[in-house]
Amino acid sequence: LRGGGNFCFTKMAANCTTSASKTKTKKKHFVAQKVKLFRASEPLLSVLMWGVNHTINELSHVQIPVMLMPDDFKAYSKIKVDNHLFNKENLPSRFKFKEYCPMVFRNLRERFSIDDQDYQNSVTRSAPLNSDAQNRMGARFLTTYDKRFVIKTITSEDVAEMHNILKKYHQYIVECHGNTLLPQFLGMYRLTVDGVETYMTVTRNVFSHRLTVHRKYDLKGSTVSREASGKEKAKELPTLKDNDFLNEGQRIQIGDENKKMFLDKLKRDVEFLAQLKIMDYSLLVGIHDVDRAEQEEMEVEEKGDEEDCENDGMGHPVGSYGTPPDSPGNMLNFPRIFGPGEFDPTVDVYAIKSHDIILANFPDAPRKEVFFMAIIDILTHYDAKKKAAHAAKTVKHGAGAEISTVNPEQYSKRFLEFMSNIIT
Numbered sequence: 001l002r003g004g005g006n007f008c009f010t011k012m013a014a015n016c017t018t019s020a021s022k023t024k025t026k027k028k029h030f031v032a033q034k035v036k037l038f039r040a041s042e043p044l045l046s047v048l049m050w051g052v053n054h055t056i057n058e059l060s061h062v063q064i065p066v067m068l069m070p071d072d073f074k075a076y077s078k079i080k081v082d083n084h085l086f087n088k089e090n091l092p093s094r095f096k097f098k099e100y101c102p103m104v105f106r107n108l109r110e111r112f113s114i115d116d117q118d119y120q121n122s123v124t125r126s127a128p129l130n131s132d133a134q135n136r137m138g139a140r141f142l143t144t145y146d147k148r149f150v151i152k153t154i155t156s157e158d159v160a161e162m163h164n165i166l167k168k169y170h171q172y173i174v175e176c177h178g179n180t181l182l183p184q185f186l187g188m189y190r191l192t193v194d195g196v197e198t199y200m201t202v203t204r205n206v207f208s209h210r211l212t213v214h215r216k217y218d219l220k221g222s223t224v225s226r227e228a229s230g231k232e233k234a235k236e237l238p239t240l241k242d243n244d245f246l247n248e249g250q251r252i253q254i255g256d257e258n259k260k261m262f263l264d265k266l267k268r269d270v271e272f273l274a275q276l277k278i279m280d281y282s283l284l285v286g287i288h289d290v291d292r293a294e295q296e297e298m299e300v301e302e303k304g305d306e307e308d309c310e311n312d313g314m315g316h317p318v319g320s321y322g323t324p325p326d327s328p329g330n331m332l333n334f335p336r337i338f339g340p341g342e343f344d345p346t347v348d349v350y351a352i353k354s355h356d357i358i359l360a361n362f363p364d365a366p367r368k369e370v371f372f373m374a375i376i377d378i379l380t381h382y383d384a385k386k387k388a389a390h391a392a393k394t395v396k397h398g399a400g401a402e403i404s405t406v407n408p409e410q411y412s413k414r415f416l417e418f419m420s421n422i423i424t
Contacts, residue, residue: 352373
């Protein structure tokens with residue numbers, strides 16, 4: 001481990017030894033590791049599963065420090081695997097795996113109340129699932145099989161920006177006790193397969209692992225060129241934008257108390273981002289329609305009765321997101337029974353119920369909905385690239401036009417104003 005710690009890496013993972021290698025637990029650790037086959041649809045994902053499994057196992061032998069040191073924010077661990085024979089059906093024979101700032105991200109997971117064992121299970125027990133979401137930079141998104149975490153490919157510039165903000169981000173998470181709408185960064189990795197380097201972050205999923213999202217919006221508080229394309233709208237769950245939201249007359253009805261709590265948190269987070277000269281972030285909004293979900297569940301059950309299909313007791317076919325048949329379950333796969341639109345706030349940390357004034361014969365009463373809302377994409381710094389884009393857009397739209405590339409201070413004010421107007 002560069003910059004502190006006592007990791008040991010050799011060419012073959014199975015040959016790695018530490019001072020504790022003579023104990024029985026160390027042997028068990030390697031036996032357990034061989035049970036996992038890291039089966040995935042492509043070598044890159046198998047390497048991600050192997051790497052996270054390996055680094056979490058290694059970290060479990062590193063004592064938790066009283067406090068993080070400056071070196072921890074520059075540290076990394078690296079392993080190079082060459083010509084290994086283990087599990088060659090699933091893993092490429094040569095690959096490299098690098099974890100950035102392992103001690104910092106372990107500390108962040110703890111502050112976000114995510115147990116390392118649960119994190120490891122979610123990423124490694126079964127292959128991550130591809131999502132059709134893609135941002136304009138062409139980033140790829142996946143979710144872990146249990147839908148708890150989102151894996152996103154990022155650029156080397158994003159990695160550099162993460163290093164720039166990590167110390168302040170960590171300090172902010174400490175001060176707000178993990179109670180934030182900012183992305184919950186849980187790990188950052190570099191994978192090298194066939195000589196190609198891929199960078200990835202893992203964050204907590206904004207949406208629920210259990211409640212279906214029926215509508216999805218990416219809101220920036222700008223109306224210039226903020227409409228989903230025809231191609232996007234043709235998707236099963238398109239990511240709609242600010243103009244789509246306004247044109248549909250959509251509102252986020254969560255009641256006065258929830259609105260105040262939400263906007264206070266949003267204001268604090270956005271002011272922090274403005275201080276860091278960060279902009280171009282969005283509010284990701286997912287809407288779960290409770291009545292529609294009930295209707296869909298009834299249809300699934302009816303269909304299930306016809307096919308006499310086996311399910312997991314919650315109306316989900318086995319394997320839809322639960323544990324693979326050959327593995328032991330963790331807590332999430334045996335949730336307590338929830339009623340329609342109900343959720344566990346310790347798991348679905350971004351969820352807010354719609355304002356409960358559901359009155360019979362009141363056509364204007366809000367729909368029964370659950371909203372999932374959080375800030376995403378916070379790695380864009382107001383640099384020369386943005387300044388150039390701003391100059392170009394000003395020429396095109398005029399100095400007073402409302403355009404997306406303003407400075408971070410203006411961006412945060414406009415963002416907050418827009419959000420406070422659409423929430424009731």
